[in-house]
Amino acid sequence: MDTRVGGYPTGGHSDYSDQVVTNPGSTPAADAARLVMDRMLTLAWSISAAVERSHRRLGRRLRTLLADLDWAQVADDPTGRGLRTQLLTALAAGLPARSAAPFREAVRTAITRDERSLLPPAQQRLLTGVVDEHLSLTVAAERSGIATEDAPGQLRLALSTLTQRLADATAALPTRTRDA
Secondary structure, three states, X not given: OOEEXXXXXXXXXXXXXXXXXXXXXXXXXXHHHXXXXXXXXXXXXXXXXXXXXXXXXXXXHHHHHHHHOOHHHHHOXXXXXXXXXHHXXXXXXXXXXXXXXXXXHHHHHHHHHHHHHHOOHHHHHHHHHHHHOOXXXXXXXXXXXXXXXXXXXXHHHHHHHHHHHHHHHHHOOOHHXXXX
């Protein structure tokens, strides 16, 4: 189920890689920036909601945080990872000590979801089939359009990519929000 806040998805949809944006006069760079913006809003909302901020205060804070990000980075980094680091650092600022553990867990979950959306579509479908839908590797491979003999390697590659990117993203967080 795809919940929306202000027209932006806030959960339930983690595969942005195959979305087609059809805005008249839009450029590929503008479309990429829109997808990154959608991902950042989804990320910020899910993390902030996990640390139990009031929805009114949350909305105001997210508008400010998102407006303060250096959106020009998207031209050089279409994945938005640099923006994500900025956003997570801003979200961590002023975080009460009692919220550090729920924040860390929410960040790990949100980064994993975000990085899954950045995997190649076939690997996303394979991972979703095996992990989320509990399909056999053979069935998930068929649905993903991956040759059965290539599926184990593709699954290992997807998991190792996610593991490394999660470690990199977590390492970029302020010290007080990292796992101790």
